[in-house]
């Protein structure tokens with residue numbers, strides 16, 4: 001199994017280290033041809049506007065979109081999650097996105113006073129114990145489409161919680177990890193902890209896709 005890691009900007013080396021530790025071969029992706037022969041791709045955290053603009057300049061946006069629709073797994077962490085989304089709330093106008101997942105995300109959702117924080121999340125897909133999640137200028141998922149499965153919610157005093165929406169509805173502002181078929185997105189940074197369960201979960205997705213295509 002060979003997993004590509006988009007290496008334009010941000011925390012790509014940390015993902016490489018975890019995958020290497022669990023015995024997975026990695027490839028740094030900077031050009032379209034680096035996507036050839038990969039079994040999956042990680043889009044790391046960093047600055048989503050920078051990653052998007054550099055990807056555009058290097059002709060990577062369309063190849064990345066094609067990769068995401070090919071059925072092979074793609075995992076976006078933090079800025080990577082923003083890039084996968086089809087809607088960004090309060091984003092920079094014209095920010096390049098892959099638009100692969102049916103989610104709306106709010107950039108820097110936690111405001112300046114809690115730029116960064118950590119929280120233990122109950123994630124049924126990973127089992128016990130709770131997953132220690134590191135949030136850094138994190139986005140939040142504010143809308144999920146029908147095909148999207150919610151993997152984790154943030155339920156602490158730090159979450160911007162449920163707010164009143166239009167027509168008396170309640171908007172849920174606690175979703176921090178989702179899956180839509182072959183696509184995975186986390187608002188936090190599993191590559192910054194010693195817990196490799198999220199990387200193993202992603203490798204499970206990659207193994208399934210690999211077996212289906214061979």
Ligand code: GLN
Pocket residue numbers: 044045046047048049077078079080082107108136137138139
């Ligand atoms: N705030 C960053 C953005 O909007 C994401 C931060 C991160 O990836 N840690 O792109």
